[in-house]
Amino acid sequence: AQSVSQHNHHVILSEAASLELGCNYSYGGTVNLFWYVQYPGQHLQLLLKYFSGDPLVKGIKGFEAEFIKSKFSFNLRKPSVQWSDTAEYFCAVRRANQAGTALIFGKGTTLSVSS
């Protein structure tokens, strides 16, 4: 069965620090990859997605992620975090090109940014 592993449960950073959140998945076939963010009191929002092509994808609010197929990884990065980035971040994977397939989520990483 597919699974998604997010290595860090809770990350604490100061403003302007760089961020990298790890995500690994287990599935040998073609996948679609997503990062979602859940700000306090808000609903789950799409941060960025990868379907094909350039493995470095850019999302909203200065976030980017790199798909490394050989490592089954899709790590999220941001060069300089802001206090407003405090949120929970979820990595999700879906089998590509199959109708009705579910998103498989990691357990999430809580990011706390201090000003």
Added chain:
Amino acid sequence: KAGVTQTPRYLIKTRGQQVTLSCSPISGHRSVSWYQQTPGQGLQFLFEYFSETQRNKGNFPGRFSGRQFSNSRSEMNVSTLELGDSALYLCASSLGPGGSEETQYFGPGTRLLVL
């Protein structure tokens, strides 16, 4: 364009009761997926509907059921509620036909508390 809407937003029930949650997808989206979010298990897939047909089902007991109407609105029902059913229930919509770049957009969720 309006986002995914879910009603009610909050619900308190007692053990043994049943509950029905509603989801209206983004206009033009024909696929609706349901997820359960709990602190311990994270986000888990319940089921997915497209054109009034269930295309995929997660690993949940038969007490959890759903349906989709001709206007793409969806409902999920949980019968004989248990304390462990307390969770945030999220609905997500996507275009649906299963093309290579399907993206799910989430609603705010219904927070269910079972006493």
